[in-house]
Amino acid sequence: MFGFSKEVDFKHQIFLYLDQQNGYTTTEEVAKHLRVLTNQTTLKYLKEIKESLASLYSEEQLSLNIGKRFGIQLVRKEANYQRFFEKMYSKEVVYVIYRRLMLERDFEAEAFCEQNDISLSTLRRLINRMNQELKPYQVFIRVGKDVSMVGDEARIRLLFFTVFYHIHRKISEVPWMDGAGFLEMSQQICDTYYDESKEERLEVLALWLFVNLHSESLGKRITREMFDASYSILYTNDQCSPETWRYIFLVIYGLDFFDFAPILTYEALQQNKYSEMAKDWLSLFEKHVRTVTKEEKEQFFIQVYQYSLIESVIDAPEVFDSVFHLANPLMFQSYNYYSLVFERLWELFIKQQGYVENCVNKERVKSWTFQLMLTQELVPNLHCAWRTNLPSSAIMGLEKVLQWELMQVANLHFVADCEQADLILSTEPTTQGIAIAEVPSEQDFTRLKKAIDDWLRTQQMIFS
Known part of the structure; x- marks a missing residue:
């Protein structure tokens, strides 16, 4: 991002991923999340993050545990992790280039290279990398005798x-x-x-x-x-x-x-570039999900208006989404059902309305729509039945555990008749069904979540 080294970008992503985990994870899981790193490189970066944190924080504030037995865990007790990012980024010559351009807007290339112990060819290579990242911002760093920002x-x-x-x-x-x-x-x-x-x-x-x-x-x-x-x-x-x-x-x-x-006039909210798109999207949402309140509708139009304001400065406002968390995928990554509903609505929206031009970035709309969803609308209603020899009291306790653990995945309802059930659960090794132990393990929860995901993909959620 912004032309910083891939190593810095990867470490930033690794840290944020670890900070979002509730317990231990593994090097393999971290590498899988990043998609492009090997396990060996991921472990190398993890060790460097651990060393950097140890130099900036006490163990009570912020530390990274890397163990063979339990795995990897970031321990943070209300510590601000920005110091870690600041140290990591400010070491890079790219940071110095941005600082000098901010303070001076232009500076002599040869003197800069001497001060930072780099060659002119290295400076040109760094600025070329920066310019590749700056294309969406529609600005350009020029390097010749002087280095300057153009745009x-x-x-x-x-x-x-x-x-x-x-x-x-x-x-x-x-x-x-x-x-x-x-x-x-x-x-x-x-x-x-x-x-x-x-x-x-x-x-x-x-x-x-x-x-x-x-x-x-x-x-x-x-x-x-x-x-x-x-x-x-x-x-x-x-x-x-x-x-x-x-x-x-x-x-x-x-x-x-x-x-x-500003003064939120009718023209500002209802007659900006994206107003018609917003009206059509809300109409589709109300047809297939629920009727929104007056306050919810107004807030949606305000968000669309704010998007149009930033687009007045830069043609692709979505470049700011990850930095300012304006469209945060992590917000709804646990809600597979919501993502499925949104995708079906979006497909229908594009098909029916024909929006290609004058359409707000898809991920931004997904974030706004997520805010409209009621808690019970974020997950599907799923009916389950048991095949078990356990006493009813044990089954009732087990049902409560499953409902609690999977509350972000599905609303579980338990029925007596297997023919009325979407999924069959079993505590007996000799009977068919999704195997669940009397005291469920993480493996049981993972197995059931996968079964729910598989079930979701079979549902005919085709809106018309």
Whole structure:
């Protein structure tokens, strides 16, 4: 991402994967998640992560256990892991290039190579790799006698913010940014808009303010009018024009950090580029899932409007999804049924409405739709019957265990008649059915989850 080395990207992904696990995992499972690494390379990266964490945190705060008997487990007790990312990224020359471009916008290539002990050919190779990653952002790093950033100023600023947010999250953690003054300004803005934001969001706004106001101090100006939105600018100072303040507020609102909302007129919500698409999608959802409330519908249109705001700056707003968690697949990765329902709805949507142009990114719509789903709609109703010689009291206890453990997979209902059941469970080795022990093991749960997935794929969920 952003042209950093593959090693850094892989370590970032490995760490986040481990942080999402509730218990132990294996090198093989980590490698399988990443898809492109061998077990040996994965283990090498795991050991390097362990060593780095040990140098930054106490064992009580954050540590990585790598054992032959139990496997791999990341232990984190309310510790902020951003220090680990900062150390990992800031070691790279790519980070230094971004920092110099942010602070100066251009610098002498030969002097930079001497300062960082690299050859000019290495610098060109690094910048070529960065440019490949920057294509969706529609900016370009030029390297000749000098190194400079080329592109629309609004896009350049948003790129810098995205890069340094991805690495640091907080302006106070960036030693080369004068964070104190921007944090104070951030608090003043929130007070003006009656926004009681937590410290983390104040830090984010301060980082965004630094990117913009420092760029203004270098004589860089936003030269195009991007937004038609009506906006009451309650806070300004002479460091930026009113048009630039509008850009500052609308971008941070479009990224869903703050409620510095413009006047949400009918035209803004119902007549933007994606309004018709949103109306058609909600109509399909209401036809096949349920009727949404007025508040839910309004929130959906606001999210679509925010998407259109960011697209006014960069043509492919989905490039921000992973950094800012605007479309987070991890949010619904445990809900296979929801993913299946969404895919069927999406197929029908594309087929019936013919949307190719003027269509919001699919993963973003999936995240928004997930928020509309009620808890009971996220998993299927599944009827199970037993073949067992266990007493009824033992079976009742076993049913409660299964219902609890599989609550994110299916709503399990138990029936007496096997002919009325979707799945047959068995506690007896000599009878047909999905084998479940009286005290279920992880292997039993895994076997049953697979059976449910297989059953789901056979269901005729063909909407018409």
